[in-house]
Amino acid sequence: MKKTLYTLIALLFTQFAWAQNINKIISREYVDHLIKTLSSDEMEGRAIYTAGIDRAATFIESEFKSIGLIPLEGETGFRQTFEREGKPLFNVAGMIPGKSKTKELVVFSGHYDHLGIxxxxxxxxxxxxxxxxxxxxxxxxxxAKYYKALNNNERTLIFVAFTAEESGGFGSRHFSKKLNPDDVVAMFNIEMIGKESKFGKNAAFITGFDKSDFGKILQKNLKGTEFTFHPDPYIRQNLFYRSDNATLAALGVPAHTISTDQIDIDKFYHTVKDEYSTLDTENILATIKAIAKSAISIIKGTDTPTRIPRLVEAHD
Known part of the structure; x- marks a missing residue:
């Protein structure tokens, strides 16, 4: 009985310490600062080939540097530059090297481009x-800030802001060519978490839920919390193949997108009304913290999601 009681107390203490730690690192003020800056008029809608997206990339670079990330292997800085139609495009990517499983990669991503004017x-x-x-x-x-502070990732963590998602996913395509997809254990692509999902508060959905056990692992790690992950309810929208997870997923990586957007009724989607004032910051905070906790066993190397059947044998 005493052993059971001590175990319960230790578990509760660990959960309390985790909550205190993450709330301090990922605060509402910090999240507000990031999203207000990225969606400000100064960024001019972050269209590719514009001064606005360059300013956004510079801001992301400064955050990576402040956190203490380092450039990817083979890169001299955080910008991963390539050309399309004779014009430069650039992802912004940094990493936290793993402690023991350095060749095993876990990717966290989103796209920072948008429609512009x-x-x-x-x-x-x-x-x-x-x-x-x-x-x-x-x-x-x-x-990135949270895991850098935690400092317990056995696997190497890569954080990448993709360009040109709105133009055809060219940023994620370039990124996938720069690494061996067999080395990527999982990809957490995050897109549109600014509003409450159709499942209510403390809930998000995962695209391609049935294609690997990625979602089941995340749900397991959230047991005992208020937050739940659900399969994608918008199958007809084909979201699994419409975001930056698609290229690596086609190469066999358990690459999934996490979202809360009610895409079928979102009246602000791809309009000038998609502004900070329309967002639910508490929903964003809850979702970020849920991802942070649910990914722990993957970044520590104790869970490995099943692979997705390859759709292609080579890059374009």
């Missing part, structure tokens, strides 16, 4: 992209 109304023409996908980039940066 579009036809709006008489007062506004900037598609700020607060939810799509400043919310996902905010989550990715906050997770």
């Amino acid at each position: 579009i036809k709006g109304d008489e007062q506004d023409s900037i598609a700020n992209g607060a939810d799509d996908d400043a919310s996902g980039i905010t989550a990715m940066i906050a997770l």
